[in-house]
Amino acid sequence: MIDLKNASKNTLFPLICRRTKDEYGSVLFEDDPVPTLIGIARLAAQSPTLESKRKVEYLELETRNFIGRASGNQMYFVWTINPYRGCEFGCKYCYARYAHEFMELRDPEQFEQKIYAKRFQAHSFRAELRKIKKGESLWMGTATDPYQPAERRYEISRKILQVLSGQRYLELGITTKSDLVARDIDLLSQIAEKNKVRVHITITTLDGQLARLLEPRAPRPELRLNAVKRLTDAGIPVSVLAHPVMPLINDSEASLDQVCQAAAANGASNFSAAPLFLKPCSQRVFFPFLNEHFPHLVRRYRERYEKNAYLKGHYPEMLKERIAKIKARYPMKTQEEPTWPIDDQLSLYNIK
Ligand code: SF4
Numbered sequence: 375m376i377d378l379k380n381a382s383k384n385t386l387f388p389l390i391c392r393r394t395k396d397e398y399g400s401v402l403f404e405d406d407p408v409p410t411l412i413g414i415a416r417l418a419a420q421s422p423t424l425e426s427k428r429k430v431e432y433l434e435l436e437t438r439n440f441i442g443r444a445s446g447n448q449m450y451f452v453w454t455i456n457p458y459r460g461c462e463f464g465c466k467y468c469y470a471r472y473a474h475e476f477m478e479l480r481d482p483e484q485f486e487q488k489i490y491a492k493r494f495q496a497h498s499f500r501a502e503l504r505k506i507k508k509g510e511s512l513w514m515g516t517a518t519d520p521y522q523p524a525e526r527r528y529e530i531s532r533k534i535l536q537v538l539s540g541q542r543y544l545e546l547g548i549t550t551k552s553d554l555v556a557r558d559i560d561l562l563s564q565i566a567e568k569n570k571v572r573v574h575i576t577i578t579t580l581d582g583q584l585a586r587l588l589e590p591r592a593p594r595p596e597l598r599l600n601a602v603k604r605l606t607d608a609g610i611p612v613s614v615l616a617h618p619v620m621p622l623i624n625d626s627e628a629s630l631d632q633v634c635q636a637a638a639a640n641g642a643s644n645f646s647a648a649p650l651f652l653k654p655c656s657q658r659v660f661f662p663f664l665n666e667h668f669p670h671l672v673r674r675y676r677e678r679y680e681k682n683a684y685l686k687g688h689y690p691e692m693l694k695e696r697i698a699k700i701k702a703r704y705p706m707k708t709q710e711e712p713t714w715p716i717d718d719q720l721s722l723y724n725i726k
Pocket of ligand 1: 461462463464465467468469470517518519551589592
């Protein structure tokens with residue numbers, strides 16, 4: 375612990391040198407020059423503002439590589455694409471908030487308030503695609519939602535699909551909570567002619583009020599189900615993900631059963647669910663949320679998640695059995711293994 379009152383300027387400056395003057399420097403030392411930012415933090419600081427509404431600010435981010443390599447050990451996919459940095463949906467459990475920390479944006483709320491749209495150039499993206507070998511899978515939306523509100527305006531995900539529609543032998547997965555994905559059925563159908571495509575739509579609950587609390591600016595569950603139907607009617611395979619399952623919030627058999635039943639009724643060909651994991655950056659948002667809306671659960675969540683971000687032991691096993699039982703009630707066209715990497719999502723540190 376540093377004693378701020380008595381510390382010398384030389385002691386403190388290394389601590390602040392990678393942060394913007396607005397965040398720290400001007401408070402500590404009025405005369406200091408703006409500290410030098412490096413890499414993605416520098417690019418983020420230089421990003422021109424595209425638009426600002428309510429508390430959300432949209433910025434444009436220069437990007438050297440659009441396609442990143444997934445670095446976890448148990449990744450189902452090899453490559454990742456995230457057209458935006460940050461996500462306006464603002465899910466209270468979001469695991470991806472850490473991604474803004476790479477840009478020296480330490481306040482976890484900034485993840486949903488400062489949205490960076492990556493500058494897209496079709497020719498560079500096409501060149502990048504050459505690094506993907508036949509059969510290697512590519513996943514869009516591992517650290518942001520590619521169909522969040524910014525997509526209506528900037529259409530970067532659509533531009534990506536336009537390029538992918540000219541490719542072959544790719545395995546493409548898209549994860550979203552937005553019905554906007556159905557806008558791109560034309561392109562997804564074209565891609566599906568020469569590649570494998572699957573859209574994964576997250577629905578954690580059918581209870582609209584609970585969904586609004588948990589995922590404040592994401593489309594309502596019925597809109598997401600409608601997208602499942604439109605996509606599957608068009609022949610695009612869809613999985614419904616009930617991730618994350620939060621103990622005593624959306625984990626009852628009745629709640630999960632409702633989601634699975636609705637997924638099957640709307641044509642989904644897979645359903646999966648995995649327990650919530652909470653890294654420290656997510657805890658900083660989730661625990662105050664619990665305190666406000668589920669105060670009776672705070673102690674139990676803290677006891678479990680402060681020790682370990684992942685639930686171990688009985689609970690994951692119980693949930694696995696519950697999901698298997700529910701899935702058996704609603705046979706889907708194909709019952710594949712879950713495709714989302716349940717244990718290792720946070721190893722996606724090589725975010726592009
Ligand atoms: S949609 Fe995904 S990336 Fe966006 S806030 Fe929710 S969990 Fe995070």
